[in-house]
Amino acid sequence: MLGPGKADLLEHIRETGSIAAAGRAMAMSYKRAWSLVEEMNSAFRAPLVDSSRGGAKGGGAHLTETGDEVLANYRALEETIAVAGADRIETLRGLLRPAQHPASDIPEGK
Template identity: 70%
Template sequence: MADDGDETRLRLRVVFGPDAMLGPGKADLLELIDELGSIAAAGRAMSMSYKRAWTLVEQMNDAFRHPLVDSSRGGTRGGGARLSDTGRDVLHRYRSLERRAAKAGAEDIAALRGMLGDMSGEK
């Protein structure tokens, strides 16, 4: 979440317990699966191994009451993946929470940024 064109951003991680978490990486993966229709392609777009992408999808599917990603194996008709209705709802709510947190914290984020030292490397 950029702040006035600079690189300041708020990264939100929601920890539900020791085995369930949703953060920016998983949200980005869900978004790319929805866009590309493939877990493998989404992983590649994030420079992530196929195994890592599948592991994250399995973690999310196991954590929620209903799977977030529906997938089918390849073959003559080809495979693919798509977000379930629950997956779309989870992604929408996570992105909404990100926007609301950034908006609510904008003043504090700007104040913190103003307290930073010279970050150009030319001290």
């Protein structure tokens, strides 16, 4: 129903006032962005995004009141998870391979 990518898309729509611009900001096609908006609008009791077609007045999109509420709750949930899961996140980070950076191959002082 909602994950990090869809939440980011909602934020970009709120910031840009456009589904197309939000998609571009995420290197996503308009078709894909529109498809995700339709999925979200269908999954919730009320639409999260309201849009109007272009034309003489220009088009646009904005988050509905429900969209704002869903996004705020999702971001709060992310924060809760980050705080509650900090120890597990560190454990997972400790299991990762060390990052290979070209700069790490350069001796110190060079």
